[in-house]
Structure formats: structure tokens, C-alpha cells
Amino acid sequence: MSLRLYNTLSAEKELFVPRVPGKIGMYVCGVTVYDFCHVGHARAGIVFDMIYRYLRFSGYDVTYVRNYTDIDDKIINRANNEGCDYRTIADRYIATFDDDMDRLGMLRPTVEPKATDHIDDIIEIISRLIENGHAYTVEGDVYFSVETFADYLKLSKRNLDDMLAGARVDLDERKRNPMDFALWKATKPGEPWWESPWGKGRPGWHIECSAMSMRFLGPSFDIHGGGKDLVFPHHENEIAQSEGANGCQFVKYWLHNGFVNINSEKMSKSLGNFFTIREVLEIFDPETIRFFVLQAHYRSPLDYSDQNLKEAQAGLTRIYEALALLDDALSVDPVSTDTAPSAAELAEKAAGLLPRFKEAMDDDFNTAQGLGILFDSVRTLNRTMAEGAGKSSASRPALEQLKESCVEIGNVLGLFQTKSADWLAAREAEKKERxxxxxxxxxxxxxxxxxxxxxxxxxxxxxxxxxxxxxxxxxxxxxxxxxxxxx
RNA sequence: GGCGACGUAGCCAAGUGGUAAGGCAGAGGUCUGCAAAACCUUUAUUCAGCGGUUCAAAUCCGCUCGUCGCCUCCA
Structure with missing residues (x-):
């Protein structure tokens, strides 16, 4: 069985074949650093962390790039409101993002570039786009001309006419087409700026991801990820810029995670219905949040509620209790050679756990099914332990195999990273505090x-x-x- | 208005043609002085509704209803 994944570009599950055997270039859109991150950002982080971990587990050499967009209207606005430099805001929220991600048990990506460290790269790409006719300058701004790029909207599967009919785009007479988007924005008073061939200004949104992915992964790479809400316009525009500049396929596989909902509505800054990661970490431990996220398939919507988090904690506790049982049994020498009635089933579950887990994960990272398989083994383990298997030398090989498989699964999912007894004790202590x-x-x-x-x-x-x-x-x-x- | 996704038990959630994983909650039992934990058994003849294709459909097609998303910043 080999990895199959759902590619937004083709709208179907495809067999995963890396461009270079054994190697993977993966770029995931990080955040615009202007405020604390919420649970929606946590989901995206956890999902791609899991994917990164699984690809590495599967033997690939993965270069994982996740950017910080540290120059943008929102950052500038916030800086103006607080009466400080944009850099102050960006650095503050880069630090809080890192802290949140670390607490959630995320592996650090291979590279975490900042947009403002790549202004030269950005200018270079824009220059090329102007040279080859995909972009034009107007009064110090530079726009991408969507009509020059035949494949525009191939990712989101729309067409320009329909988009214009909806017409919620600003009509800017200076643009050749209302859908044209800014690559470079001329500076306005009170805004940070960089020198460019078109005058002082700053990059538009989208171009920084084309620049940073190209810098670290080349003009063409394997996987690009992000939330579903980035499909249009962000990723669509990245394709236009990168393919327009390089003349080759930008990304082979596009992966998009589903939203976190509150009462069936998307959690978002603009709706105001969000919980920040640090708020939620006040109440629930990091692994409960990870478990909650991974219990659903990454493309499905996920409803956030206190009740659902509590259920996730109950489920995770069940696994940790089984692991504790396993740890206890393995920490002492067996005192009998009896064979428990369910010993054969345990051996079968122990041997099958990891292959079945891999099979689920190979099917578009189906962590929900993978966890179901783990619970299946937990039930069998509990039964044999109740039958005294923990004391018997006959069951040792199966128990050891089960333990090893759980550790491997935990490393892929970023779960069970705490000693079982300690994790359970910590939850117990939390309850006692109340x-x-x-x-x-x-x-x-x-x-x-x-x-x-x-x-x-x-x-x-x-x-x-x-x-x-x-x-x-x-x-x-x-x-x-x-x-x-x-x- | 355009485009798209989803609708599986009380709740959460897998399952994309072969006869419904798993978790939480609930019920009965074993154990216990009684409990708790653990274990065992049990909880959808049925997958929003209606039609169609097929030997066979939760899975494919059509329509209806409902929910949500994108089209503007958004993970």
C-alpha cells in the first residue's frame, strides 16, 4: 500500500509520487503575525505537523517550509493603533505563535522564513513578471494581469466571468481587469517601505509565498498546504505568480485542511467567534487538543465545543490508561507461563496494529480511522490484561510489540509523548485543583x-x-x- | 446571484459499489458488603427525503429539503 492523497488541483485522491524519489519539498502557509492565534490556526498547524511526521515516518527526506507573513495591512494598522513600529507587532506575534506551536507539541519546520527577509527575492520575481508581460506598473503599484495567465482559477475551479458577475471586488479604474491583484504596493505616508525599481513600497499579499517557496524549494515542488480558505485567492494567485515567472508547474499536490466551526459556523477573526490557543490551553492539555483535531479527518469540518473537548479528553484518557497498564506489566518480570484465553487475539492485534494504522494513514492521512484501529487494540489489551496476561511470560512478546507500535503511532500523531502515569497524574491533579x-x-x-x-x-x-x-x-x-x- | 462542500445512532465520527469501524453517553451482567475501575453483552434492517442505474448503493445519477463554505482579510 502506498500513500494516496486528495489533491485540490485535480479534486481527487491521487497516488503520491514525489518529484525526486525519497525526497519531498513541502510548503505550508503560516500566519500573518498581527494577533494571537486561535483554534483554527491550531488545527492547521496540527494537521500539517501530523503530515510532516507521517511523511518522515514513511521514510522520506522532507524539507518543510512554513512562513511568517510579517508585512501586511493588518500588521501596519495594529502598529498605528498602538503607536509603534510594524516590526514590534510582527516580532511580538511571531514569538507568541512559536510559543503556541511549541506548547501544542509541533515539530519545528525545516525552515521558517519571514517575508521581510526576502524582499530582494520578491522584487526579482516581480521584475520577471513585468518582463514577460504578466504584470504591469501603475503609479508605483505593480499588478498581476490575470488575463495573461490562461490557467488562472484552475485550483478553485471558477471562471473569471462568474467571479466578475458576483462583483464584490473593488473597481479600480487603473487595473486592466478588476481581478488583477497587487504584487507591489506603492508606499503611503506612515507605512514601512523598501526601495524597488518601481519606487518605494512594499510587497502585496501572495507574492511572499511564491518568493519564499522558490528560495527554499525551487520553482517546482511536491506539496503545498494551508487552510481551505486560502484556495482562493491566495493559492490561486501564488500559482499565477510562480508559474507565470518560471514557466513550469509550481506545485504537484495541493492539500487543504477544513475549518474549525463554532455551532456549525467557521471560527474566524471577523465573526469574532474564536478561542485563542492560549485560552484553550488554560483548560485542556495540549494532547487533548491534538487528539480532538486528529479524531476527525483533516478535510472535514470540526465543531469546537467544551463538550467535544471533554469527550476527546475522555477518549485520550482511555488510551493512556491502557498504556499505563502496559507499562506496569512490562516493568516487572512475569510470574507465570499461563496462556490467557484471548492471547491469540492479542498477538494478532499487536502484530496487525502498525500495518493497519499505516494503511489508514496512507489513505489521505485518515487519522480518525487510525485512532479507531488503536482503540480496537486497546479493547483487546484490556481484556487480556483482565485475564492475567500481564503476569504471564507467554504474552510478553505481544505486549512488547503493542508497546512499540503505540510509541510509533504516538510519534506520528504527536500523542503519548508523556509517560502514561505522569499524564494521568497530571489530569488527576487538575481535577483535584477544582x-x-x-x-x-x-x-x-x-x-x-x-x-x-x-x-x-x-x-x-x-x-x-x-x-x-x-x-x-x-x-x-x-x-x-x-x-x-x-x- | 455564481461556484462548491456536507447531511451516517442521544452526541462526536470512519466508511466512495458487496451488505454499517471507533470514541463519548446509556442499559443489563461479571467483580464488589455496596460502589468505582476493568471486562462481557447490548444500543442505526439502516446511512436527510424521494426517484433512478445495478445481481448488489450510505457509497453512482437526478430532484427536493436542510446546513455550511468560497466569491472581501482569513488556517
Missing amino acids: LEIVSDEIEKLITERAEARKNKNFKRSDEIRDYLLTKNIQIIDTAEGTSWKAK
């Missing part, structure tokens, strides 16, 4: 209950248990004694 009862009192009541149970005073012991339950304390009786945990 309790309205001090542990001294709990301990006192547990002691009293133990006394009552010894005297067969079950009425009193049940009273204590039920009282603690109203305080979200769950009593757990074991052969070793009584413990408790927060619900």
Missing part, C-alpha cells in the same frame, strides 16, 4: 469509613462514600486499601 474539599478532610473521612466497614457498619460507610461523591470524590476500595480520585 475540588471544594481539602484532602485532610477526605483522609479523615476515609479513615472513619474504614473503621465503620471493619465493624460492618455499612450504613455509615455508605453515607461517607455518598457524601464524598457529592463532592466529586470517588472512593476506590482495593485489596491494598482505600484510595480516592477526583471525578
